């Protein structure tokens with residue numbers, strides 16, 4: 181195992197993050213605050229509680245998840261796509277590092293960034309609402325797992341993308357709808373029966389539900405199912421990455 | 434004895450079906466400077482990329498320092514430094530961080546003193562904390578070299594290190610390469626400039642159409658080609674070479690209207706002045722004089738043309 185190599189990738193990627201510190205932190209914080217103002221304040225006057233939870237508090241886990249998922253994908257896909265785009269990727273392939281180490285370096289850095297952002301949003305949320313997190317450890321675990329699994333997904337997208345349009349296509353067409361329809365701002369039980377059934381095919385529902393359980397001790401689907409779903413999702417991404425590794429798909433000619 | 438880099442029966446076919454390398458055999462000796470010459474699309478970059486692990490081997494075997502580059506890729510690659518043909522660098526990162534990254538990637542522990550020394554030797558020390566984007570093209574190329582040297586490689590590949598580099602800087606680069614050789618680094622460089630190969634290489638390889646046409650010691654090659662010819666067109670046809678001129682290596686053209694004099698550029702005296710004086714003394718009038726140089730260039734062009742037909 182080339183630990184120095186992993187560390188080099190990780191620190192280099194983190195440096196990119198800190199170089200654009202303001203923009204890295206500020207944009208998610210501002211957009212989250214806007215969500216709070218719009219949904220938490222405006223809608224809260226209409227919807228007072230969901231499942232007995234104050235609406236402004238209810239949306240906190242969904243909001244964090246929303247940001248963490250999109251940030252993980254954006255960071256990880258850009259992290260590996262950019263070297264491909266500017267050509268510096270040659271160095272990775274000529275270095276004594278294997279694909280696993282490359283993945284650990286890039287995905288680790290992307291996951292760290294989105295974890296930091298997630299925690300900052302959580303801190304921002306405390307400014308708007310009173311939160312009493314029921315299962316802090318579970319909350320943290322869920323957050324870390326989500327950062328990791330979506331960074332893995334982002335890494336795959338970054339490897340796959342042949343241009344900047346494609347890089348934005350998957351997040352735009354697939355991920356954002358799934359995340360918005362995954363119950364970030366509502367409980368699945370608020371939907372008509374048919375849409376409740378459809379929603380159960382959306383993997384994001386399980387993640388948000390599980391995360392919400394960690395906050396409030398209650399959820400749309402059982403916590404076991406949520407854990408199973410995120411486990412399955414992570415496994416799926418890892419298998420796909422392993423396959424990329426084996427075949428050199430989109431990497432080495 | 435296998436060399437520090439040993440390429441055996443290497444074939445490379447790109448996914449599109451293009452045969453870029455057609456059975457390359459090459460042994461590179463430790464400590465030498467090998468220049469690879471070849472026209473555009475000859476396969477120079479493909480050969481280097483394959484040795485360095487960037488492109489997959491279709492068929493054949495490569496070892497570096499005795500290590501197979503596929504099965505023992507970690508050991509093999511940690512010995513190699515690569516300066517690619519295209520300038521590819523993270524634009525917003527600083528010079529030193531880019532170089533640190535390379536060192537780490539190759540599994541070497543931090544060594545700031547060594548990196549400073551590398552930057553110093555490439556006249557980049559004052560640009561250490563500058564962002565890459567603020568550097569000139571020639572400086573960027575030197576940053577690429579610094580990155581390749583950051584992990585103390587035993588073998589250095591330079592893919593057209595002096596393309597688009599001004600004359601001054603080219604001389605500097607040659608000196609850098611010579612210095613590296615003195616430190617025991619084996620260097621393989623590709624170039625389109627024959628003077629470059631002449632100036633710094635120990636051996637010269639010519640590659641075209643995915644095949645190595647020749648690999649030869651530079652001095653032997655130069656000796657073979659160090660002959661020059663002068664063609665002297667005469668005002669009036671001569672039927673034989675006058676006795677006075679017998680001591681010169683002269684050929685008379687069939688029609689008697691031209692003399693060809695072959696001489697060695699490497700010898701102290703070329704004998705040209707003497708010949709011209711003696712010609713006059715023999716009463717032969719010259720219409721025109723042309724020199725024909727058989728240089729590395731000629732051999733190179735000849736070889737390449739031959740192989741293309």
Ligand SMILES: Nc1ncnc2c1ncn2[C@@H]1O[C@H](COP(=O)(O)OP(=O)(O)OP(=O)(O)O)[C@@H](O)[C@H]1O
Pocket residue numbers: 433447448449451453471472473474475476477478479480518
């Ligand atoms: N990634 C690739 N996919 C398909 N064909 C390629 C690829 N890279 C190079 N080739 C082809 O392989 C052949 C050899 O190219 P290569 O880049 O090795 O030449 P070169 O000798 O380095 O040329 P130059 O002096 O122009 O740099 C060319 O015909 C080129 O079109």
Ligand SMILES: [Mg+2]
Pocket residue numbers: 477478479518592
């Ligand atoms: Mg080339």
